[in-house]
Amino acid sequence: RKEVEQDPGPFNVPEGATVAFNCTYSNSASQSFFWYRQDCRKEPKLLMSVYSSGNEDGRFTAQLNRASQYISLLIRDSKLSDSATYLCVVNKRRDEYGNKLVFGAGTILRVKS
Amino acid sequence: DVKVTQSSRYLVKRTGEKVFLECVQDMDHENMFWYRQDPGLGLRLIYFSYDVKMKEKGDIPEGYSVSREKKERFSLILESASTNQTSMYLCASSLGAGLAGYEQYFGPGTRLTVT
Numbered sequence: 001r002k003e004v005e006q007d008p009g010p011f012n013v014p015e016g017a018t019v020a021f022n023c024t025y026s027n028s029a030s031q032s033f034f035w036y037r038q039d040c041r042k043e044p045k046l047l048m049s050v051y052s053s054g055n056e057d058g059r060f061t062a063q064l065n066r067a068s069q070y071i072s073l074l075i076r077d078s079k080l081s082d083s084a085t086y087l088c089v090v091n092k093r094r095d096e097y098g099n100k101l102v103f104g105a106g107t108i109l110r111v112k113s
Numbered sequence: 114d115v116k117v118t119q120s121s122r123y124l125v126k127r128t129g130e131k132v133f134l135e136c137v138q139d140m141d142h143e144n145m146f147w148y149r150q151d152p153g154l155g156l157r158l159i160y161f162s163y164d165v166k167m168k169e170k171g172d173i174p175e176g177y178s179v180s181r182e183k184k185e186r187f188s189l190i191l192e193s194a195s196t197n198q199t200s201m202y203l204c205a206s207s208l209g210a211g212l213a214g215y216e217q218y219f220g221p222g223t224r225l226t227v228t
């Protein structure tokens with residue numbers, strides 16, 4: 001079983017739509033959670049961290065369900081520029097020697113006009 | 114802005130060659146990482162360094178080695194390239210321990226083809 005699992009998509013949505021992605025993780029000891037965004041042929045970049053209480057950044061809302069070990073990302077009012085691959089990311093372990101992350105394989109979003 | 118640079122965007126090597134991939138970051142980050150990214154598998158950690166001359170194996174270290182002689186530079190070495198090492202290689206860096214250290218900054222990647 002993969003440590004972080006995501007639906008690969010693609011999710012094809014019209015502009016203005018609301019779209020949600022889920023991700024599950026297997027390590028119950030994980031403490032930190034993130035969504036990264038990767039544009040086509042580009043490097044991944046941090047989109048947002050995911051906090052226990054849920055958090056919002058403009059049109060983006062991230063939520064965490066520790067009991068079920070899943071993380072979600074909701075995008076409202078989709079824009080063409082939101083087209084990208086969204087990577088669900090979980091920390092591998094917390095220790096003094098830096099912070100290792102486990103990346104999901106990503107969910108492809110295509111927003112069409 | 115954090116900048117992570119990688120020595121090549123595209124590289125073509127022959128089976129059995131020794132390959133060096135270089136990564137440099139300019140933000141004095143303690144941690145540096147090498148990943149490979151393959152379709153359907155996502156990013157997989159090859160090696161990780163949390164300080165100069167310190168390294169730790171990631172999930173798929175076989176066939177690779179690393180070198181970190183200076184804080185800003187982290188090199189990935191393919192001792193004898195094989196066709197199954199054809200992939201996109203991404204270098205990343207992050208601050209030290211603590212929550213801020215989880216944000217990793219990536220270089221543009223090196224697409225390596227081994228023929």
